[in-house]
Amino acid sequence: MKLNKFILAACVAAAPLAAHADPLDAFDVAEDLSRFVYASDPVFDDGMPAYGNAFISQGYIYPAGTLDGGVEGTLANGDPAFPDLVIGEWTCDGYFVADGMRTETGAMVITRQVYRFNDGDLLISHGPELADPGVSVTRAVTGGTVDYAEAPAEITQVMLGMSDGYGVRLQVELNTDGAS
Numbered sequence: 001m002k003l004n005k006f007i008l009a010a011c012v013a014a015a016p017l018a019a020h021a022d023p024l025d026a027f028d029v030a031e032d033l034s035r036f037v038y039a040s041d042p043v044f045d046d047g048m049p050a051y052g053n054a055f056i057s058q059g060y061i062y063p064a065g066t067l068d069g070g071v072e073g074t075l076a077n078g079d080p081a082f083p084d085l086v087i088g089e090w091t092c093d094g095y096f097v098a099d100g101m102r103t104e105t106g107a108m109v110i111t112r113q114v115y116r117f118n119d120g121d122l123l124i125s126h127g128p129e130l131a132d133p134g135v136s137v138t139r140a141v142t143g144g145t146v147d148y149a150e151a152p153a154e155i156t157q158v159m160l161g162m163s164d165g166y167g168v169r170l171q172v173e174l175n176t177d178g179a180s
Helices: 002-018
Strands: 026-038 054-063 088-096 107-117 122-130 136-144 154-162 168-174
Touching: 026 088, 054 107, 107 136, 122 154
Parallel strands: none
Antiparallel strands: 026 054, 026 168, 054 088, 088 107, 107 122, 122 136, 136 154, 154 168
16 A cells, blocks of 8 residues: 555656646747836836836747737737737836837846746746847846756847837747857
8 A cells, every 4th residue: 555655646746747848949928018017207208217217017928939920919908819829927027228218229128037937937037128129139047947947048039029009029039059
């Protein structure tokens, strides 16, 4: 009887490990503007965030390529445009730099991004985000769990564009070519 309990306990303990797959090499992010909140100060006369303004935002993680071709990943009410494709939740906090929300090129914000996948894995990155669509920027990987515990030291992020309400659409790629 004890041997059967031991075998059962070993199988149960190993089950969560079997549920995890290899880490993704790339994925897309769609910001949900209904969850974008910025500080009341400093702001420009029109109320838009200025240099030094703190913010937090959330959105959805999709498989790589979902947002290609200008596809929006969120609906106007904040729901995911493709609920069956959502593979996780993205949380981003940081500060506006340069000319705040009026930045037209270069680093617009410095952020920490937490990618929380539906299977429980986490990946965390830190660095600049550019105002320039289609231009890649390198961000530091500052942490990860389970499948991302051994993630490369860097990711590459490209802003695909912004929605009418300034919600970002991003493509993220782990730099797995040995550059870490």
